[in-house]
Amino acid sequence: MTYPAALRYTKDHEWIGVNGELGTVGLTDHAQSQLGDVVFVELPKSGAKLEAGKPLGTVESVKAVFEIYAPASGEVTEVNDDLANAPEKINQDPYGAGWLVKLRLSNRAEITGLMDAEAYESYLAGQGASC
Amino acid sequence: MGKIRKASTHVNQNEGLIFEKSSPGKRAFDLPQLDVPAVDPQKALGVHYRAGGVGGFPEVSEIEALRHFTRLSTWNYAIDLGMYPLGSCTMKYNPRVNELVARLDGIATEHPLQPEDLSKGCLRILRLLETCLLEITGMDAITLQPAAGAQGELTGLLLIRAYLQSQGNARSKVLVPDSAHGTNPATAVMSGYLVENVKSDSDGQIDVERLTEQVTDDVAALMITNPSTLGIFEQRISEIAEILHTRGAFLYMDGANMNALAGVTRPGDFGVDVMHLNLHKTFSTPHGGGGPGAGPVAMKKILEPFRPVPVLVEKEEGELALDEARPRSIGRVKAFSGNFGVLVRALAYILAYGPGIRQATEDAVLNANYIRKHLEGIFELRYSLPSMHEVVFSDALQKQKGINTMDIAKRLIDYGFHPYTTAFPLIVPGALMIEPTESESKEECDLFIEAMRAIAQEAALVPELVKQAPHSTRIGRLDEVAAARKPVLRWKGSDSSA
């Protein structure tokens, strides 16, 4: 499994990539492998206000539902509409085509509190997760 | 690999969707001649008129209709064919005489709004069933209205809420064990309560010491299943009741597992305040592929004034009536009254046994323990306290070769059985929940044991055989992912618009 160095990670297995004021959010490789085949994603609309640590939506497999938590606070600027027809992108390309939402960050300082790739991998190992 | 004694493959008929067999002009039903002047529907209805009937509706002959559904039926497993070892479902024999009595003229034909004077037979049936269920549960009052267990749960919680409200504070929380059936927390939320989980201890029983801390003045009730969903009797149940009662809270019992208790012990005697029964489980009414059921709610006197309307009352001279004037009632939970046809079947079941109903319970517990004895050591038994009418194993041993409970269940189909309950209760990861009921002979139990042992061997020696199961069915494992991603929930021919 891969954990791109450029991204930051949460304990709930979301990732965020920051580019200036904008952040892109998605689910990690670990998350998608735990979940199994994704059948449905529920995402907020453009303009929605996100709060770090609060749920922004849900992701479903055939037999389970999980909340997706916002890694950072801000306003949603773009939502990945492809996922409505092709939720499998989350499984196939979790860091690329499987992105969930883009947001305008309201507090960049929050990012520093998140784990980097190495820390996330240690976190997973500590959890007993094998990749 | 293992020798399968219970089942063989046999050719069965294919059959498409009824819409695919339709052709304009075919009909399966003739109406009697109209004996009044025909009205022009266009004139009578104006803009509301639907010309040409319902688009896309089937057009087939009587024989095609009969063959269609008969062929479909042959694709199903059923209790009439063999055991369903489904834990928590109590798939017992559905006595056929119950079907006859429920269909009698003068029983099936009665309209719920007809005068009570012309419904004395129905009211007597309701009264007798009430009396019997009160005797079985050890409770003071009962309602036969709820249409299913989940609706019974809702009714029970609404009764509790109404009482607490009458005392000035409805409270805000309901405690639900982590081993509970999903309807329990779903119902608690529908009744306007927040759900707080209660952890099980290392024996799979309610952790009574932790429970004591959790029962505050803000807790309305604990929803318990007894025996638990592990099939184990909650030995400290009256202590649990005490703890709740001291804080003014109620003990609600999910009666799904009454098949372990009927005639042997009574929930009313060990501290339960209110409970529902599943007539389609303990009381033999047929599952019919998913219902109808009925979920009567029995309660202690304290909750009686809040019963849903209508309430069956006995007037002077023993006359029965349905009373709607109940000022403290929680209201109606269902239009008309309960699932009367289901209630008739349950009463017939009880009358067939009479005071000997205990024998059914004993045989159910005997069967479950017999099966447990022969599968212990072959499948992991995480919680090893004595089982009552059901036993819960886990797939931990088989997981070592990559085989899980679902795989084993699918392979069991090849052996001629319906699977047991997989993946529930949640506190046993990879659960195999087995409940034979009293309706299974020693022979059927032995065949089941033989099958499970054979599959355990296969899991160790030829895991792929188990992983790819079932091999003997009309179709293999279906693509549930595609079904959920792109749901196709109806047939869409060319003529399917209204």
Place this chain on the structure above:
Amino acid sequence: MRYLPKSPIERQDMLAAIGAKSVEELFSRIPVRHRLREALKLPGPYSEAELIEYFKDRSRENSLGYSSFLGGGIYRHLQSVITETVIQRGEFLTSYTPYQAEISQGTLQAIFEFQTLMCQLTGQEVANASMWDGSTATTEAVLMAERVTKRQRVLVAYSLHPQYRDVLRTYVRNSQLQVEEIGFGGDGRIDLEALEASLREDVAALVVQSPNFLGVIDYSPELAERVHRAGALLVVAVSEGVSLGVVRAPADADIVALEGQSFGLAPSYGGPYVGVIATREEFVRQMPGRLAGQTADAQGRRGFVLTLATREQHIRREKATSNICTNQALCALAATVHLTLLGKEGLRELAEQNLSKAHFALGELTKIPGIRRAFDAPFFNEFAIVLPQPVETVNRRLLTHKIIGPLALESSYPTLGRHALVCVTEITSRKQIEELISALRTVLAPDP
């Protein structure tokens, strides 16, 4: 006992295998003080013959031999022997919920066909595999509208079945939902002025029944349009499903809550019946109840499975769309068989017969001095009349003629004194209608 497949020897053998000396041992975890020492006091045991005799005796204490003009949400219609033959097959009657799809394809395909029929009838895009009945289906439709719109006011037609309104009240009492009733006008239809006054931006839905409890057809696309302009949903409850054979479908409604008892199910003194929720595809994930979906196995063979289970209680638990688990599957199957037998032409003809019979009865009734029609609007097989005497009195006397008279409306609608709801279906013979007329003339004649 004939339902128990054990001989005394077999019980002994099994106990020996377990290592228990008696069955009592198997109950040893139950504290002694809770264990019953005596057998329960229950009547019986009854043999098969005695059971039949008991219920036959009860059947003779009911309404056999009376003709009936009662409707009010439950309708007497022709049934078919074929339906009973099918649903009494053990593979349907005694099978479980189709969670194991490979050995439940019969049930699953039948559900898929049921869902299709319900969509065709109602003009909606998706329908579920059943709810408990029309009253709970209507209630769940309201809760669904709340989830979809995230609004908390619901307008409910006063002419929605009184018992459906009762059930809704029971369910929403402990939620944030506020329910407001909208009255009906002189023609029995929903009062549009009162509706407009209440249709504000905080309304989740309007619930109307069509034909409504007064027998009057109350749905129209124009009504749907009004409701949609306020951003609300239109929920249409249908308690007489046969009406859809000749009355246009509520296709512009957002959610239809149907009672399917009319599709071949016996009145059976209160149940079991079958409810359905049908709606737009976009709302499917907010819909409660089971759903059967089409899919394929690895060899490409078509099959059906329960799907979108993440809406339901066994997965979502406290966040489920509903707590419903057991539904009314066998009743839905009966409806499926019945509608298949009727078919397109049969249902149309059946509905037209109902219309003709009801119009004939109305014509004859209004010829009786003192009886007039209550609401001048299109109806199906039920209509309200006004009697010159209290309905209870009239009905009491009709009983001596072995006629169960029409439903008195005053107890549910205090302003409708002396109003009675007459129901006439295809099974009401002309002779029975004429007997009603003649009996009424006698009953209403001035005393000599």
